[in-house]
Amino acid sequence: MSDESSTPNPVGHQPAPLQPEAAVLAEARQRSRRAFIGLGLAGLAGLGGWSWLISQPKESGVAGPLRRVLDANGRLSGAYFKETRLAPEFARSRARAPRINGKVGLKSELNPVTWRLRVQDFATGNTQEFTLDDIKALPKTSMTTELKCIEGWSIVVHWGGARLSDFLARYPLAARAGAAETLASYVGLRTPDDAYYVGLDMPSALHPQTLLCYEMNDQPLTAGHGAPLRLVTPLKYGTKHLKRIGTIAFSDTRPDDYWAEKGYDWDSGH
Ligand SMILES: Nc1nc2c(c(=O)[nH]1)N[C@H]1C(S)=C(S)[C@@H](COP(=O)(O)O)O[C@H]1N2
Numbered sequence: 441m442s443d444e445s446s447t448p449n450p451v452g453h454q455p456a457p458l459q460p461e462a463a464v465l466a467e468a469r470q471r472s473r474r475a476f477i478g479l480g481l482a483g484l485a486g487l488g489g490w491s492w493l494i495s496q497p498k499e500s501g502v503a504g505p506l507r508r509v510l511d512a513n514g515r516l517s518g519a520y521f522k523e524t525r526l527a528p529e530f531a532r533s534r535a536r537a538p539r540i541n542g543k544v545g546l547k548s549e550l551n552p553v554t555w556r557l558r559v560q561d562f563a564t565g566n567t568q569e570f571t572l573d574d575i576k577a578l579p580k581t582s583m584t585t586e587l588k589c590i591e592g593w594s595i596v597v598h599w600g601g602a603r604l605s606d607f608l609a610r611y612p613l614a615a616r617a618g619a620a621e622t623l624a625s626y627v628g629l630r631t632p633d634d635a636y637y638v639g640l641d642m643p644s645a646l647h648p649q650t651l652l653c654y655e656m657n658d659q660p661l662t663a664g665h666g667a668p669l670r671l672v673t674p675l676k677y678g679t680k681h682l683k684r685i686g687t688i689a690f691s692d693t694r695p696d697d698y699w700a701e702k703g704y705d706w707d708s709g710h
């Protein structure tokens with residue numbers, strides 16, 4: 441992942457076999473760890489504000505609630521990076537345009553001006569609406585990763601968007617009522633017409649390569665690829681990369697999943 445860096449296309453070189461570039465991968469790992477460990481702090485600042493925070497009783501020299509989030513975050517990131525990994529990243533020059541694959545939920549015209557991302561607050565049940573500009577105002581993450589379809593093809597794509605974890609840190613809508621430092625267990629995403637829908641467990645949703653994506657190969661998403669906003673989550677098959685996100689909701693039970701209902705593995709990791 442990088443912030444807006446792009447590698448010029450090498451001229452006159454045969455494309456080498458697909459191999460993650462060691463340097464890109466190493467940098468991505470570092471950035472991801474930093475970003476991931478930062479999440480608890482950013483999220484907490486968003487939840488309560490620093491003035492409330494520092495007024496709270498101290499536990500071992502750190503304001504109590506902050507201490508607890510640091511501990512929880514440390515446990516989470518520690519456990520997480522032991523058990524999982526990052527998807528390989530590739531040189532920007534390897535990126536190609538994928539075919540348009542799967543049009544469920546994309547049948548109607550979409551007006552990008554009136555489109556809103558509608559997110560249901562787990563604690564209150566209220567729906568909050570976001571424009572594409574709200575998503576673009578979050579830190580931008582770019583990454584060149586492989587899109588793998590269960591049909592057996594794969595292609596390297598350069599994606600740009602906001603981490604879902606950055607969104608949930610800035611807007612703590614997944615937080616549990618009465619226990620704001622813990623999150624719902626699952627995230628469900630749907631197209632505006634509810635025709636296509638996917639579920640993610642929360643660790644997958646918070647994974648540093650899980651993006652609310654608005655650019656493909658440095659261009660705004662086209663309608664066929666899920667404009668104005670799609671999910672990208674490269675440790676999972678293409679099925680989970682929901683195009684044209686309409687709604688996001690949180691739950692403690694597995695959300696409906698279009699392909700899981702047809703017999704595919706609910707997690708769809710690879
Ligand atoms: N709304 C919606 N999103 C979808 C699908 C779909 O049918 N409808 N198909 C999925 C599948 S199976 C794949 S492989 C990817 C393909 O993404 P692409 O069309 O950008 O190549 O989109 C995923 N997202």
Ligand SMILES: [Mo]
Pocket residue numbers: 541542588589590591678679
């Ligand atoms: Mo797919």
